[in-house]
Amino acid sequence: MTAVAKNPTWTFTDFEFNALWYEATGEWMPWPFAFTTDIASYDEFVSRRRRTMPRLIRSLRSSFDQVLRTFSAPEARVVVNGWGGHSHRDPDAVLRLLAVRRGDRGYLVTQAPGRTYWHGEVLTVTECDPLRLADTVVRALPERRPGGGADIVLPDGDIDDDLDYFFSDAAGDRARQFLDAPLVCAGAIHVIQHFSAYGPRGSARYRLNWRDLDGDGRYVIDGRAPTIATAADHHLLVALLDGRIDDAVAASGQRDTRAG
Structure with missing residues (x-):
């Protein structure tokens, strides 16, 4: 996990984000993100997640509390699922975004593609202007020129x-x-x-x-x-x-x- 000061940004492994989300909500991962673990034993998975939380709490301190509160109870939530032109399940072309706003807070989370459709990699959380949430989401899409045809x-x-x-x-x-x-x-x-x-x-x-x-x-x-x-x-x-x-x-x- 790392944090950058400019426009407050945090990066997490998929395992770290799963641990934080489960601690805050009791759920696996928010839609649309993917997380598939290679840990064979459920008991070992739970044990590792428990060992991970104290380190995350020390690193984040209280800076991430407001982020989790906003994500767990937003006024509005924007979920983006994107896919490549050849297959919905092409892992290299998958696009997963989640944006939320609540009061004067706005956040965007992006997830890097994983080795399969069911896997995800690093998740990046970025604070943004809640009143410019739409612009933030559209800027996170692949850039394309407008089509040339009529309606x-x-x-x-x-x-x-x-x-x-x-x-x-x-x-x-x-x-x-x-x-x-x-x-x-x-x-x-x-x-x-x-x-x-x-x-x-x-x-x-x-x-x-x-x-x-x-x-x-x-x-x-x-x-x-x-x-x-x-x-x-x-x-x-x-x-x-x-x-x-x-x-x-x-x-x-x-x-x-x-x-x-």
Whole structure:
């Protein structure tokens, strides 16, 4: 574990982060991160985790307490899953990010890919401006130019169910070409309200997808009907994500005050 003073940043091995998270929440790892241990015995794993905690506590002192509180009870949570164009399970192309905000605190966690899809490596936690959380998340995505095509209407819901009917016209042909186009990478951005009077099932959830077409560029697909793929630069993706974060915070009964 190391800490850097500039924009407060902490780095952890996957084992260290698992130990911290389990100590704080009783859970294995927060979604979407991966952790697969090579320790053969459960008893030995628990023993090593217990031995790790005193060292982490001494190193972190109280500096990480606020971080864990924010992650365990945020106003809004942004989860990013990305994958390569050839396979969802390509370990070299996997992208896992988690960002949260609560009050005047914002944090981003990134995880380096591991040797398989089910493994992860170093996790980096960085403090950020909670009111610029969307910009922070988008900057953590692979940089791509916007696509060069016009808006494309896609089938709503389960594409397979609507495929034959939807793809019977010219607009459907464009949608098919778009969905069949070779990818550099793609992914999903989930925005989740934390606080809900109805429990986890009552939490508001929003989703954006992106697709980076080989030889073309980036498109964003809003989770709202009608489903439309739109060529997206950095600013458009930030604006869309910012709106979903605002919706999640508003659903939590919090008011977002922006400077300027």
